[in-house]
Amino acid sequence: MEFYDAVNGRRSVRDFTDEAIPEAKMKRIIEAAYKAPANDHFRDWHFIVVTDPDIKRDLLGGVPKNLTEKDVDQMTFISDPVQKESYRVAVPKQYRMLCDTAAVIVPLMKKKADILHPANLSDLNCYASVWCSIENLWLAAVAEGYGCNLRIPWGEEEAVAQKVLGFPDGYLIPCFIGIGRPAPDAVLTKQIDLHLDELIHWEKF
Numbered sequence: 001m002e003f004y005d006a007v008n009g010r011r012s013v014r015d016f017t018d019e020a021i022p023e024a025k026m027k028r029i030i031e032a033a034y035k036a037p038a039n040d041h042f043r044d045w046h047f048i049v050v051t052d053p054d055i056k057r058d059l060l061g062g063v064p065k066n067l068t069e070k071d072v073d074q075m076t077f078i079s080d081p082v083q084k085e086s087y088r089v090a091v092p093k094q095y096r097m098l099c100d101t102a103a104v105i106v107p108l109m110k111k112k113a114d115i116l117h118p119a120n121l122s123d124l125n126c127y128a129s130v131w132c133s134i135e136n137l138w139l140a141a142v143a144e145g146y147g148c149n150l151r152i153p154w155g156e157e158e159a160v161a162q163k164v165l166g167f168p169d170g171y172l173i174p175c176f177i178g179i180g181r182p183a184p185d186a187v188l189t190k191q192i193d194l195h196l197d198e199l200i201h202w203e204k205f
């Protein structure tokens with residue numbers, strides 16, 4: 001697939017078929033993550049691929065299962081109608097979009113600074129770098145014909161996942177990644193119209 005086809009075709013997919021992903025393809029997708037830039041040259045990220053339904057269920061034990069559109073209506077920070085509609089699609093699927101797919105990939109980032117209380121912007125470099133790797137992974141998945149979604153762990157979700165996956169202290173899960181073959185009727189949320197000629201500036205703002 002052409003690079004721009006992958007970029008333009010990348011969407012958050014939250015509905016999947018039950019097709020498994022061959023290990024060789026999964027490896028290729030994750031290898032793309034390690035081609036991302038990294039702040040300190042180490043790229044000391046880990047990716048745990050979970051396909052076993054029992055482990056997946058336990059791993060996602062902290063993710064809310066019964067959220068509805070009504071919960072979205074209570075979210076006072078949402079003002080834009082297109083944004084609201086996208087939350088109405090996404091929020092009720094947070095558990096299923098991870099559990100009912102071929103695999104959940106759990107990236108792990110080594111905590112090298114207190115990223116919740118950074119003294120300088122550069123304290124967030126390790127977090128920024130792992131996100132570069134996640135985007136590479138996502139685009140590689142699209143190039144292979146798969147789709148992804150992601151969820152930021154909330155509350156106890158990370159602790160539950162650590163217990164189930166058994167990774168040592170000192171690592172952070174930036175997000176859970178659901179990956180699989182998009183269902184033919186997968187719902188893609190409407191995008192907010194961007195006027196790039198107002199956002200891209202030449203020489204000065």
Ligand SMILES: Cc1cc2nc3c(=O)[nH]c(=O)nc-3n(C[C@H](O)[C@H](O)[C@H](O)COP(=O)(O)O)c2cc1C
Pocket residue numbers: 010011012013086090091094149150151152189
């Ligand atoms: C940092 C970050 C956090 C996100 N968190 C979530 C999430 O918790 N749950 C979810 O369903 N999607 C999440 N998303 C996906 C966004 O909802 C999605 O990218 C956005 O609505 C644009 O839609 P698109 O990916 O289809 O272009 C997140 C994306 C980013 C970059």
